[in-house]
Amino acid sequence: MVQLTKALQTQAQQDPEGFWQQHSHLLDWQQAPQQILDSSNAPLYRWFSDGRLNTCYNAVDRHVEAGRGSQVAIHYSSPVTGQAYDVNYAELQQLVARLAGAMQQQGVVKGDRVVIYMPMVVETVVAMLACARIGAIHSVVFGGFAAPELASRIDDAKPKLVLSASCGIEPSGPVPYKPLLDAALQQARHAVPRCLILQRPQVVASLTPGRDLDWGEAQQQAADAPCVPLSATDPLYILYTSGTTGSPKGVVRDNGGHAVALAWSMQAIYNINAGDVFWAASDVGWVVGHSYIVYGPLLVGASTVLYEGKPVGTPDAGAFGRVIERYKVNSFFTAPTAMRAIKRDDPHASGIKSYDLSSLKALYLAGERCDPDTLYWSSSALGVPVVDHWWQTETGWAICANLLGVEPLPIKPGSPALAVPGYQVEVLDEAGVAVAANQSGAIALKLPLPPGTLTTLWGDPQRFHDSYLSHYPGYYLSGDAGYLDEDGYLYVMSRMDDIINVAGHRLSTGRFEEVLAQHPQVAEVAVIGVADKLKGQVPLGLVVLKKGQRDSEQLQQELVQLVRTEVGPVAAFKLVTVVEKLPKTRSGKILRATMRKMADNQPYNMPATIEDPTALGLIEQALQRLGYCRNSVEPA
Numbered sequence: 064m065v066q067l068t069k070a071l072q073t074q075a076q077q078d079p080e081g082f083w084q085q086h087s088h089l090l091d092w093q094q095a096p097q098q099i100l101d102s103s104n105a106p107l108y109r110w111f112s113d114g115r116l117n118t119c120y121n122a123v124d125r126h127v128e129a130g131r132g133s134q135v136a137i138h139y140s141s142p143v144t145g146q147a148y149d150v151n152y153a154e155l156q157q158l159v160a161r162l163a164g165a166m167q168q169q170g171v172v173k174g175d176r177v178v179i180y181m182p183m184v185v186e187t188v189v190a191m192l193a194c195a196r197i198g199a200i201h202s203v204v205f206g207g208f209a210a211p212e213l214a215s216r217i218d219d220a221k222p223k224l225v226l227s228a229s230c231g232i233e234p235s236g237p238v239p240y241k242p243l244l245d246a247a248l249q250q251a252r253h254a255v256p257r258c259l260i261l262q263r264p265q266v267v268a269s270l271t272p273g274r275d276l277d278w279g280e281a282q283q284q285a286a287d288a289p290c291v292p293l294s295a296t297d298p299l300y301i302l303y304t305s306g307t308t309g310s311p312k313g314v315v316r317d318n319g320g321h322a323v324a325l326a327w328s329m330q331a332i333y334n335i336n337a338g339d340v341f342w343a344a345s346d347v348g349w350v351v352g353h354s355y356i357v358y359g360p361l362l363v364g365a366s367t368v369l370y371e372g373k374p375v376g377t378p379d380a381g382a383f384g385r386v387i388e389r390y391k392v393n394s395f396f397t398a399p400t401a402m403r404a405i406k407r408d409d410p411h412a413s414g415i416k417s418y419d420l421s422s423l424k425a426l427y428l429a430g431e432r433c434d435p436d437t438l439y440w441s442s443s444a445l446g447v448p449v450v451d452h453w454w455q456t457e458t459g460w461a462i463c464a465n466l467l468g469v470e471p472l473p474i475k476p477g478s479p480a481l482a483v484p485g486y487q488v489e490v491l492d493e494a495g496v497a498v499a500a501n502q503s504g505a506i507a508l509k510l511p512l513p514p515g516t517l518t519t520l521w522g523d524p525q526r527f528h529d530s531y532l533s534h535y536p537g538y539y540l541s542g543d544a545g546y547l548d549e550d551g552y553l554y555v556m557s558r559m560d561d562i563i564n565v566a567g568h569r570l571s572t573g574r575f576e577e578v579l580a581q582h583p584q585v586a587e588v589a590v591i592g593v594a595d596k597l598k599g600q601v602p603l604g605l606v607v608l609k610k611g612q613r614d615s616e617q618l619q620q621e622l623v624q625l626v627r628t629e630v631g632p633v634a635a636f637k638l639v640t641v642v643e644k645l646p647k648t649r650s651g652k653i654l655r656a657t658m659r660k661m662a663d664n665q666p667y668n669m670p671a672t673i674e675d676p677t678a679l680g681l682i683e684q685a686l687q688r689l690g691y692c693r694n695s696v697e698p699a
C-alpha cells in the first residue's frame with residue numbers, strides 16, 4: 064500500500080531535477096525551463112530559473128483557450144449575505160484583465176507591491192490574479208487583523224496600491240474595513256498613493272479624495288491588460304506570518320516553482336483534475352486560501368468554492384453539507400477546529416448527514432494538530448476518509464500527507480502520514496543528529512526544499528537565514544517538534560517557539576506580550592497558549608503590575624481591549640490575570656513552557672535554575688482562578 068509513495072519519494076530524492084522537470088509539463092511556459100534546480104548559491108536554491116511563464120495565464124487564460132471558458136471557475140457562496148453565484152473561466156478572464164488594466168492605469172508595474180485587505184468576495188480572487196497577470200506582487204492581509212497589524216505589513220511591503228472593501232461580514236454583522244484601513248494608513252510610515260475601494264451594499268465607506276477611488280469607477284476607463292511574461296523566479300506574492308518576535312515575517316513565493324508544486328499537489332494529494340470541484344473552507348488571507356482556494360484549483364482547471372460563512376451559525380451546523388451537496392464537491396479541506404465547532408453544535412452531525420454527500424471522496428484537515436477524536440468524528444460525519452496533512456505558510460503546500468491521488472495509505476490517527484515526495488523529513492537532536500524511530504526532536508527538512516516553498520523573507524534575507532537555515536546547516540528548521548515512527552509516519556506534537564495556533568490561526572505570543580506591555584499599569588507580562596476544546600489553543604496573559612497599581616475588572620477589560628485593537632479580534636484574547644511575580648530562571652528567562660504545562664495539567668520538571676520556586680505556586684493559583692490547572696500537578 065505504500066510502494067508507490069515510497070517509489071516517488073526515492074525518485075524525487077535521487078533525481079530531483081528529473082522529478083520536477085516531469086511535473087513542470089503540467090504548466091504552459093513561454094519559455095520552458097532548461098535549468099531545473101540552481102544550486103549555485105546554496106543554501107539558497109532556485110527552481111526553474113531560466114523558465115518564463117505567467118501564473119495568471121496558467122490559472123485562467125489557458126483554460127479559456129482550451130475551450131473550457133464556460134466551465135465554472137468559482138462557485139461563490141455567501142450565507143452571510145444570502146448571495147450565491149458562479150463565475151466561469153471566460154468571465155473570470157474578463158474580470159481579471161479589466162482590473163489588471165485599472166491597476167496599470169494607476170501606475171502599477173511589474174515588481175510593485177499591492178496590498179489586498181479584503182473579505183471573502185469574488186473581487187478578492189480577481190485582485191490576486193490581476194496582480195499575477197501584470198507581475199505585481201500581492202500581499203493579502205487577513206480581515207480579522209487590526210489597523211496596527213495592517214500598518215506594519217504596509218510598512219514592510221511598501222505597496223503602490225491598496226485594494227480594500229467597505230466591509231467584511233461576520234455572523235454578528237458587517238465589520239467596516241475602511242476605518243481600519245484609514246487608521247492603518249495614518250499609522251504607517253509608508254505613504255500609499257492610491258486605494259481602490261469596493262463598496263459593498265451593507266456598508267458604504269467614505270472615500271478620501273485624491274487617494275481613494277471607487278473600484279467600479281476605476282475600471283470604467285481601463286483597457287484589458289494582457290498577461291506579462293515573467294521569470295519563474297520573479298516573486299508572485301508576499302504573505303506575512305507570525306514569527307517569534309512581534310514583527311511578522313514576509314514569506315516570499317515565486318511564480319514557477321509555486322505553480323508547478325501546486326498543480327502537482329492538486330492531483331497527487333487532493334486527487335483533483337480539470338473539471339472536478341474543490342473546496343477549501345478557509346480564508347484567502349491565510350496560506351490555505353492562497354494555495355487552495357485560489358491558485359491550486361484554478362491552475363489545474365478545476366472549480367473552486369469561495370465560501371463567505373462559518374462552519375456553524377451561518378445559519379447552522381449543516382452548512383458544510385449544504386455546500387458540498389449544492390456544488391457536488393469532490394475534495395474538501397478545512398481545519399480541525401471547524402469540525403470541532405460542528406461537533407459541539409450538532410454532536411451526531413445530523414445536519415451534515417441530511418445532505419447528499421455522494422460526490423465527496425475525502426476530507427483534508429490541516430492548520431493545527433488533528434486529534435484522533437476529531438478525525439474519527441469527521442470521517443463518520445462526512446462518510447469519507449480523512450487526510451490529516453502537515454504544512455506551514457512557509458512551505459505553501461503539504462510536507463507530509465496521504466497522497467490519495469497516488470495511492471491511499473493506511474491512516475494512523477494523530478499522524479499526517481509520510482513525507483510528500485520532494486520533501487526529506489528528519490527528526491534531529493540538539494546536535495543535529497537524526498534520532499531513532501519514536502524519539503522526539505526538532506523536525507527539520509533536508510535542503511533543497513522542493514519547488515513552491517519560500518524563497519526568502521521579504522526585505523530581510525538575513526532573518527530568513529537566521530530563522531530557518533542556520534540552526535542545522537543543510538536543513539530547514541520547521542519550528543515544530545515531533546517524531547517519526549518505524550514506518551516513517553510523522554507525528555507533529557508541538558511548536559518549539561512562542562507561536563500558538565488559535566482556531567487554525569497562527570499567532571505570536573511575543574506580539575501579545577509586546578502589546579500588553581504598552582499598558583501604563585503593566586510592569587511585566589507573559590503570554591502562553593493554553594489548551595482549548597474548540598480552538599485547540601487560546602492565549603492566556605499573566606501580568607505583573609507596576610508598584611502601587613491595583614488589579615481591577617476595568618484593568619482586565621482594558622487589557623483585553625488593547626489586544627483586540629492592536630492585533631485584532633482574530634487573536635481571541637479573553638483570558639488575563641494579574642500575578643505578583645513571574646517564575647524565572649536565575650538568568651531571568653521567564654518559564655513559559657513550565658507554565659503552559661501547568662495550565663494543561665501536564666507533568667513538568669521544576670527547573671533546577673528557577674530563581675524563586677514560590678512563584679510557580681502563585682501561578683498555579685492564578686491559572687486555577689481562570690479555570691485551568693484544575694488538578695494541581697506535582698513537578699516530575
Ligand code: COA
Nearest residue numbers: 206207231233238345351398400401404430566567632633
Ligand atoms: N474579518 C473581521 N473579523 C473577523 C474575521 C474577518 N475576516 N474573521 C474572524 N473575525 C473575528 C470574529 O468575528 C470574532 O470576533 P468576536 O470576538 O467579536 O466574536 C473573532 O475574530 C474570532 O473569530 P473566529 O476565529 O472565527 O472565532 P469564532 O469563535 O467566531 O468561531 C470557529 C470559531 C471554530 C467557528 C472559527 O474559528 C472557524 O471557522 N475556524 C476555522 C479556521 C480556519 O479555517 N482556518 C484556516 C486554516 S485552514
Ligand code: AMP
Nearest residue numbers: 429430431432452453454455456555569
Ligand atoms: P500556518 O503557517 O499558519 O499554516 O501554521 C503552521 C503550523 O501549524 C505548523 O508549523 C504546525 O505547528 C501547525 N500545523 C499545521 N498543520 C498541522 C498538522 N496537520 N498537524 C500538526 N500541526 C499542524
